[in-house]
Amino acid sequence: MFCQECQQRPATVHFTQIINNKKTELHLCSECARKHQELAFTFNFEPTFSINKFFAGLLDSPLFQVQPVSAPECPNCLLNLRRFAETGRFGCSRCYRSFGDSLTPLFRRVQGTTQHTGKVPKRAGGKLSIKREIEKLKAELHQAVQEEAYEKAAELRDRIRALEDKLQ
Amino acid sequence: MSIADTLNNPYTKWMEGKGPYASIVISSRVRLARNLTDYPFPHLQDEETGRKILELGRKAVMSQEMEAQVGKMDFVEMEALSPLDRLFLVEKHLISPQLAAEEGPPRGLALSEDEAVSIMFNEEDHLRLQVIYPALQLEEAWELASKVDDILENSLDFAFDEQYGYLSCCPTNVGTGLRSSVMMHLPALAMTRMANKLFMELSKLGFVVRGMYGEGTEARGNLFQISNQITLGPSEEEIIANLAQVSRQVIEQEEMAREKMRKEGLAQLEDMVFRSYGILSNAYIISSEEAMAHLSNVRLGVDLGLLRDVQLQKLNELLVETRPAYIRKIAGKDIDAFNRDFKRAEIIRKSLAKI
Numbered sequence: 001m002f003c004q005e006c007q008q009r010p011a012t013v014h015f016t017q018i019i020n021n022k023k024t025e026l027h028l029c030s031e032c033a034r035k036h037q038e039l040a041f042t043f044n045f046e047p048t049f050s051i052n053k054f055f056a057g058l059l060d061s062p063l064f065q066v067q068p069v070s071a072p073e074c075p076n077c078l079l080n081l082r083r084f085a086e087t088g089r090f091g092c093s094r095c096y097r098s099f100g101d102s103l104t105p106l107f108r109r110v111q112g113t114t115q116h117t118g119k120v121p122k123r124a125g126g127k128l129s130i131k132r133e134i135e136k137l138k139a140e141l142h143q144a145v146q147e148e149a150y151e152k153a154a155e156l157r158d159r160i161r162a163l164e165d166k167l168q
Numbered sequence: 169m170s171i172a173d174t175l176n177n178p179y180t181k182w183m184e185g186k187g188p189y190a191s192i193v194i195s196s197r198v199r200l201a202r203n204l205t206d207y208p209f210p211h212l213q214d215e216e217t218g219r220k221i222l223e224l225g226r227k228a229v230m231s232q233e234m235e236a237q238v239g240k241m242d243f244v245e246m247e248a249l250s251p252l253d254r255l256f257l258v259e260k261h262l263i264s265p266q267l268a269a270e271e272g273p274p275r276g277l278a279l280s281e282d283e284a285v286s287i288m289f290n291e292e293d294h295l296r297l298q299v300i301y302p303a304l305q306l307e308e309a310w311e312l313a314s315k316v317d318d319i320l321e322n323s324l325d326f327a328f329d330e331q332y333g334y335l336s337c338c339p340t341n342v343g344t345g346l347r348s349s350v351m352m353h354l355p356a357l358a359m360t361r362m363a364n365k366l367f368m369e370l371s372k373l374g375f376v377v378r379g380m381y382g383e384g385t386e387a388r389g390n391l392f393q394i395s396n397q398i399t400l401g402p403s404e405e406e407i408i409a410n411l412a413q414v415s416r417q418v419i420e421q422e423e424m425a426r427e428k429m430r431k432e433g434l435a436q437l438e439d440m441v442f443r444s445y446g447i448l449s450n451a452y453i454i455s456s457e458e459a460m461a462h463l464s465n466v467r468l469g470v471d472l473g474l475l476r477d478v479q480l481q482k483l484n485e486l487l488v489e490t491r492p493a494y495i496r497k498i499a500g501k502d503i504d505a506f507n508r509d510f511k512r513a514e515i516i517r518k519s520l521a522k523i
Contacts, residue, residue: 077208089292091212093205093327093335096342103339107332110340112374113401116333118344119314121321 003029074098134163171242171279175253178488180260180283185480187303191471192419194351194391194484195261195300198309198408200317201336201345202295205327209337210273210290218274218290225289228323229278238316239280241287246275255493261300267291285316293337293345295320304415306348310408333400343400346407350415355390355468356425357418363392366421374398375414389460389487394418430472441469445478449520453506454513459490482519489515
């Protein structure tokens with residue numbers, strides 16, 4: 001097996017990380033592994049671990065492909081992606097959209113996923129909470145069908161339809 | 169109780185010493201990170217924006233709805249508090265060190281009368297809402313935090329994204345913005361050297377274990393803080409339920425380790441507990457480190473029923489009363505290290521004698 005980073009030397013160092021039941025594996029040669037030493041793998045154990053170095057490391061890694069020249073800038077607070085990577089802190093709420101897809105690998109690394117499933121503010125989320133409710137009911141419907149609880153399934157189906165009408 | 173009262177009283181709600189597993193779990197805390205749409209985050213703010221955030225926050229907190237549903241809140245700008253008073257609030261676990269720092273943007277604090285709810289303004293995020301309860305009461309703490317969050321949301325425009333959830337200054341807080349933690353006293357696991365192994369396992373499951381005063385602090389007095397690392401992906405209820413479940417497992421392990429110690433070395437255990445009790449009740453000079461170690465032994469003695477007359481609440485209060493800021497507060501600011509150790513010993517002696 002070759003090193004995932006340089007694709008040249010054989011991989012001798014193997015990292016496994018499990019976050020949210022999602023397994024991430026990384027196979028590196030000893031040289032690239034040294035460059036990675038500040039990465040996530042010491043995250044939980046090392047109290048002197050620096051979050052900033054962690055982001056800076058991500059930026060320099062081919063896993064997080066950003067060209068400094070084309071680094072996007074947030075039009076609201078004027079923070080650019082490179083500066084973000086140096087400090088590990090966004091400038092304002094709009095940065096999330098301004099930096100767009102460049103952030104996906106970062107969130108994969110830090111959080112394991114990129115989709116929020118929790119609380120939704122009432123004001124912002126009228127439609128969103130309906131969508132979530134529909135998803136929840138659909139899962140229940142699936143369960144009901146599997147259990148052959150058809151009466152319950154019919155009731156759930158009607159509730160889903162009613163909510164879908166609301167969304168229109 | 170107003171913030172002025174808070175600053176004169178070491179006691180606060182989480183020290184109650186009552187509730188589920190109170191003998192092992194000292195406190196449960198949930199913290200929500202919230203930001204206002206489009207305003208620059210504190211580290212990029214100018215003074216004017218900072219003031220604006222405080223003003224918006226103050227209004228939201230002092231609303232009639234808040235008073236009716238949660239209770240009266242008091243609001244103070246951090247500038248109005250002396251550095252010593254700020255440090256004292258950190259020691260009481262009501263604010264973070266970052267909010268107490270001397271340098272930084274304009275910051276503010278809102279506190280509920282029972283001190284269970286504290287809202288920090290312009291810390292790393294525009295808002296940090298904390299609820300801290302005694303014993304293992306994570307669900308209860310989350311319920312209250314969510315309720316306060318709902319009320320704040322009526323007058324504040326919280327930054328939210330369909331994909332990323334609540335938007336935070338640091339990517340490690342995005343999504344739910346929820347950091348939940350439990351403070352546990354785990355002497356038997358620490359003494360039988362099982363703690364480190366257990367903590368390694370916990371970290372694999374996405375939990376972080378730290379000392380009592382958070383990031384980078386060691387676990388003095390066998391006090392450990394366990395919290396969730398991931399904030400994006402699982403729902404708030406899942407995060408809370410996971411931490412509660414893991415906490416119960418740790419409690420079970422600690423109880424097993426205690427039982428083992430009791431079976432295999434009751435005499436040594438009694439010797440350790442009463443020796444520590446003797447030192448704390450009689451010493452005239454004691455360092456913070458020594459005090460924490462003996463307080464841990466005494467607490468274990470209370471839990472095991474060896475020491476019957478000491479209340480958990482007293483021991484919880486001593487966790488704060490033996491810290492530097494409190495001692496400086498009651499002894500005058502310029503107390504040196506020697507006199508601090510002297511004063512500390514006096515506080516402990518009196519506290520244990522009052523019983």
